[in-house]
Amino acid sequence: MADVRALRIGGFSRAIVWRPWWRVLAVGVALLLSLSSCLALGKVPLGPTALWHALCTPSSDTGLIVWQLRLPRILLGALVGGALALSGWLLQQVMRNPLASPDTLGVTSGASAAAVGYLSLLAADSGSAWLPLAAAAGALVAVGLVYRLAWHRGTTPLRLVLMGIGLSALLTAATTYLLVSSAFSTTLSAYVWLTGSVYGGNWSDVARLAVGVAVALVAMGALMRHALLAGVDDALAVGIGVRVQVMRGALTLLAAVLAGLAVAWGGAIAFVGLIAPHLAKRLVRIPGTAQVVMSIALGAIIVMLADLAGRTLFLPRDLPAGLFVAAIGAPFFLMLLIRQVR
Amino acid sequence: MTRLSANDLTLGYQRQVIMRELSLALPESRISVLIGANGCGKSTLLKALARLLTPWQGQVMLDGDDIHHQPTRRVARTLSLLPQHPVAPEGITVRQLVSLGRHPHQSWLAQWSEEDERQVELALMRTDLTAQAHRSVDTLSGGQRQRAWIAMAVAQDTPLMLLDEPTSFLDLTHQMEVLELLKSLNRESGKTIVMVLHDLNLACRYADHIVALRDGAIVAQGAPQAVVTRERVKDIFQLECRIIEDPFFHTPLCIPFGPGSRSVGGESGLSGQGAPSMQTTESSSQQNMHTGSKHVTAGWEIDG
Amino acid sequence: MNAHGRWGQGRRARRRLLAWSGLLLLAMAVSLMAGSRWLGPEALWHALWSPSPTNVDDLLVRTTRTPRTLLAAVVGASLGVAGGIMQTLTRNPLAAPGLLGVNAGALFVVVMLVTLGGDLPAAVTHLGAFGGAALAVALVWGVAMRRGHSVGPLRLLLAGAALTALFHAFSQALLVVDQQGLDSVLFWLAGSVAGRPLAGSWPMLIVALIALVACAPFLRQWNVLAAGEAVAIGAGVAVRRLQLVSVALIVVLAGASVTLAGNIAFVGLIVPHLARRLATPDHREWLPLAAVIGAVLLLLADVAARTLILPREIPLGVMTALLGAPFFMWLVRRQGVQHG
Numbered sequence: 005m006a007d008v009r010a011l012r013i014g015g016f017s018r019a020i021v022w023r024p025w026w027r028v029l030a031v032g033v034a035l036l037l038s039l040s041s042c043l044a045l046g047k048v049p050l051g052p053t054a055l056w057h058a059l060c061t062p063s064s065d066t067g068l069i070v071w072q073l074r075l076p077r078i079l080l081g082a083l084v085g086g087a088l089a090l091s092g093w094l095l096q097q098v099m100r101n102p103l104a105s106p107d108t109l110g111v112t113s114g115a116s117a118a119a120v121g122y123l124s125l126l127a128a129d130s131g132s133a134w135l136p137l138a139a140a141a142g143a144l145v146a147v148g149l150v151y152r153l154a155w156h157r158g159t160t161p162l163r164l165v166l167m168g169i170g171l172s173a174l175l176t177a178a179t180t181y182l183l184v185s186s187a188f189s190t191t192l193s194a195y196v197w198l199t200g201s202v203y204g205g206n207w208s209d210v211a212r213l214a215v216g217v218a219v220a221l222v223a224m225g226a227l228m229r230h231a232l233l234a235g236v237d238d239a240l241a242v243g244i245g246v247r248v249q250v251m252r253g254a255l256t257l258l259a260a261v262l263a264g265l266a267v268a269w270g271g272a273i274a275f276v277g278l279i280a281p282h283l284a285k286r287l288v289r290i291p292g293t294a295q296v297v298m299s300i301a302l303g304a305i306i307v308m309l310a311d312l313a314g315r316t317l318f319l320p321r322d323l324p325a326g327l328f329v330a331a332i333g334a335p336f337f338l339m340l341l342i343r344q345v346r
Numbered sequence: 347m348t349r350l351s352a353n354d355l356t357l358g359y360q361r362q363v364i365m366r367e368l369s370l371a372l373p374e375s376r377i378s379v380l381i382g383a384n385g386c387g388k389s390t391l392l393k394a395l396a397r398l399l400t401p402w403q404g405q406v407m408l409d410g411d412d413i414h415h416q417p418t419r420r421v422a423r424t425l426s427l428l429p430q431h432p433v434a435p436e437g438i439t440v441r442q443l444v445s446l447g448r449h450p451h452q453s454w455l456a457q458w459s460e461e462d463e464r465q466v467e468l469a470l471m472r473t474d475l476t477a478q479a480h481r482s483v484d485t486l487s488g489g490q491r492q493r494a495w496i497a498m499a500v501a502q503d504t505p506l507m508l509l510d511e512p513t514s515f516l517d518l519t520h521q522m523e524v525l526e527l528l529k530s531l532n533r534e535s536g537k538t539i540v541m542v543l544h545d546l547n548l549a550c551r552y553a554d555h556i557v558a559l560r561d562g563a564i565v566a567q568g569a570p571q572a573v574v575t576r577e578r579v580k581d582i583f584q585l586e587c588r589i590i591e592d593p594f595f596h597t598p599l600c601i602p603f604g605p606g607s608r609s610v611g612g613e614s615g616l617s618g619q620g621a622p623s624m625q626t627t628e629s630s631s632q633q634n635m636h637t638g639s640k641h642v643t644a645g646w647e648i649d650g
Numbered sequence: 651m652n653a654h655g656r657w658g659q660g661r662r663a664r665r666r667l668l669a670w671s672g673l674l675l676l677a678m679a680v681s682l683m684a685g686s687r688w689l690g691p692e693a694l695w696h697a698l699w700s701p702s703p704t705n706v707d708d709l710l711v712r713t714t715r716t717p718r719t720l721l722a723a724v725v726g727a728s729l730g731v732a733g734g735i736m737q738t739l740t741r742n743p744l745a746a747p748g749l750l751g752v753n754a755g756a757l758f759v760v761v762m763l764v765t766l767g768g769d770l771p772a773a774v775t776h777l778g779a780f781g782g783a784a785l786a787v788a789l790v791w792g793v794a795m796r797r798g799h800s801v802g803p804l805r806l807l808l809a810g811a812a813l814t815a816l817f818h819a820f821s822q823a824l825l826v827v828d829q830q831g832l833d834s835v836l837f838w839l840a841g842s843v844a845g846r847p848l849a850g851s852w853p854m855l856i857v858a859l860i861a862l863v864a865c866a867p868f869l870r871q872w873n874v875l876a877a878g879e880a881v882a883i884g885a886g887v888a889v890r891r892l893q894l895v896s897v898a899l900i901v902v903l904a905g906a907s908v909t910l911a912g913n914i915a916f917v918g919l920i921v922p923h924l925a926r927r928l929a930t931p932d933h934r935e936w937l938p939l940a941a942v943i944g945a946v947l948l949l950l951a952d953v954a955a956r957t958l959i960l961p962r963e964i965p966l967g968v969m970t971a972l973l974g975a976p977f978f979m980w981l982v983r984r985q986g987v988q989h990g
Binding site: 169178181196324 | 744748749789805807808809811812816819820822823825826827829832833836839913915916962964965967968971972974975978979982983
């Protein structure tokens with residue numbers, strides 16, 4: 005019983021896979037380290053003691069920088085990254101394919117089309133306050149459409165993925181048209197959004213996203229058993245009494261909501277949803293709680309560090325985090341493709 | 347006695363009918379084997395019996411109720427299923443895989459009870475996989491993997507087990523291993539086993555009850571000795587053959603003839619009383635008889 | 651497919667090809683006539699054979715519409731054939747340059763050159779587009795052909811989709827960093843055959859045409875390859891060499907298309923399907939037909955793109971995606987229903 009631990013309290017029982025627990029612990033430490041380095045670094049670099057001082061006195065100058073500027077932005081990045089990573093892990097599980105990601109189901113392209121449409125058609129009148137809502141709605145509508153189109157007496161992972169690719173192409177074309185036909189300044193702001201960033205994250209953004217992610221995490225906890233079962237093929241799943249279509253629908257919805265939330269606040273940060281679960285699977289081979297925790301932590305770390313790079317490497321410019329996510333992700337992704345060749 | 351039966355079953359995919367108004371009752375605590383040529387509908391029938399396929403007409407009855415009207419979890423506590431090409435989630439360990447079989451017995455609250463753990467360890471033991479339990483399913487050999495799937499069905503702890511070609515892609519040793527395991531499950535725990543097998547001789551050896559299908563209809567069913575005859579094999583498989591009695595197990599043994607076999611056998615080989623080639627078989631088997639098992643009859647007759 | 655049966659069908663195939671070639675001429679004529687100003691056949695005739703340097707219509711036809719028409723025809727044919735070869739090579743009916751990241755790869759290199767290199771001569775950008783296309787094809791090739799047996803459609807397409815996303819992410823990032831580049835790159839992004847003077851496009855047009863003709867000797871070998879690599883080896887086809895040549899042809903055809911017209915999606919997917927449906931599965935019949943159908947489709951799509959929302963234009967790449975994506979989804983649905 006080295007690999008599966010039993011947790012039993014009265015009638016309540018769970019099997020928990022914590023085998024490489026020290027790796028999970030290491031990633032936890034890495035998460036804390038990257039959080040503190042993100043807090044310390046920036047236009048005004050702070051040493052450990054200065055950082056401690058700033059944290060203790062929120063009303064001082066450095067305290068204001070840390071508490072009002074850096075911390076909310078960092079937390080927003082971490083939440084966005086964690087949500088995308090979890091969404092990617094879920095979809096890879098549901099689609100039974102290591103190359104699936106929130107992009108695959110049309111989440112990103114749906115949100116992008118809605119956001120760019122909003123920016124070029126409505127933003128002039130109503131400001132950009134409703135942009136997150138538009139993006140999230142776009143993401144969910146796109147996933148709903150993909151699901152509907154792939155439905156024929158139930159869905160299969162193959163049809164879902166293919167429909168997702170088809171609809172993504174359509175939505176990308178629409179986005180391109182909006183970009184080409186709208187004013188140049190709109191195109192620029194749309195591009196920043198499409199690259200993905202956590203610019204100007206404040207506490208109210210963090211609070212709203214945190215509530216959404218917390219609700220999704222509770223749902224995830226309840227569905228954990230089914231998330232593991234999703235990797236089993238349909239015939240076998242029916243054999244052990246799983247209502248396959250209900251399970252697939254619920255898990256896909258959860259993944260779509262998570263990605264929609266993340267995209268609403270972080271823009272179309274590509275690749276976190278593909279890379280973070282992959283790294284997690286390399287560190288924790290056995291699917292289970294440890295792998296999920298690892299994915300979330302890695303997703304958070306990736307976006308936090310990418311944002312840190314974006315705002316410190318090219319001072320005085322503040323570049324979108326999505327740029328560095330792509331830069332970090334590319335070599336990894338190529339490695340992945342080459343590994344698939346073997 | 348029967349727990350699983352089909353009434354007037356009409357099955358098909360899209361617009362294509364596979365079988366019409368088929369009725370079948372499977373004997374309890376016996377090993378039933380569905381045989382037939384490729385495309386005769388045996389896998390389709392098994393899928394329908396396992397509720398993977400909704401019949402166009404008719405019902406599959408499990409314990410007196412339509413299987414499609416029962417909650418799928420309740421069915422899963424009575425009937426387990428091993429499909430033809432099962433897919434395991436990436437990276438999953440053998441123990442995790444086997445414990446998936448406990449799903450129908452678990453609730454949201456209790457997902458890993460002591461009973462679950464006991465049944466999983468028992469299933470691992472029965473399939474001789476305890477030493478491999480911590481390994482990833484991807485790293486197992488073909489025979490071990492097949493045993494792991496069977497262990498999952500065993501952990502499900504159901505009185506009925508349905509298996510679709512559990513021996514396909516296995517070499518002879520592993521085929522025997524799997525079938526022996528299923529037989530012991532049947533003999534020791536009284537499980538009802540229904541499976542599709544390709545190998546007619548192995549089917550005859552291990553089945554208590556054979557159901558022969560052709561073009562989506564049942565041609566014959568019953569004990570192997572009664573079902574497997576030269577005419578039937580010709581009817582089902584479009585194959586000339588000779589049926590002899592297995593010298594060790596007394597089950598029918600089918601010796602197929604192709605067009606070329608005739609010339610080897612001298613005379614036609616289909617009408618003759620024993621072509622030369624068959625006599626050599628006889629003598630070699632008789633040699634084996636002395637060294638082999640005890641229940642051997644001296645002479646064996648040619649069926650048909 | 652055998653040598654004997656071929657001639658009986660061959661006549662029908664030739665007639666079919668001839669009919670579509672007629673249609674191609676018609677589409678070219680329509681493309682020359684249609685636009686913000688509709689010109690009748692007479693005006694067209696006049697512009698083509700006895701142009702006067704002062705007549706506005708003649709100028710319009712000769713300097714704007716002729717290059718556009720030629721480009722659309724050649725790009726359409728190239729994409730149709732490139733998609734067809736790709737589908738044969740990967741043994742995957744859903745393979746196409748656009749879906750597998752080839753367009754995005756070429757686009758990425760162009761964006762990189764424009765944003766980082768500033769004002770480069772057109773030839774450098776063109777070569778860059780080729781390089782990007784080659785890189786993407788090499789990656790897809792690596793994924794699709796793992797030691798001899800082809801991978802499932804899902805993995806190939808997901809790899810292509812991820813590759814596309816990667817290249818797009820990079821292109822977007824570069825454009826965010828260097829905003830001056832955005833304006834000059836939008837053309838590539840949206841795909842268009844408008845406003846490209848022939849003077850700069852001649853070399854690529856010729857390259858594409860040569861590549862199209864160069865496909866001819868391999869048609870029979872592709873027939874064998876379509877039956878599977880092992881079968882092809884058994885039949886004495888030098889499979890590795892054939893695959894390399896095919897990949898090279900795909901790179902040239904798709905690369906030239908992107909260079910000439912930017913990101914044009916779905917033509918490479920749809921056209922081979924139409925061609926196979928109209929002809930037999932014999933490459934000698936359907937691949938030439940795919941070239942002609944591709945040209946006709948892209949010409950018509952271009953005519954639609956420039957006339958539907960006058961006085962503005964829909965970018966051609968957007969137009970083909972709007973037409974092609976529903977077709978793709980229909981294809982998936984139909985196949986999905988067939989295979990349960």
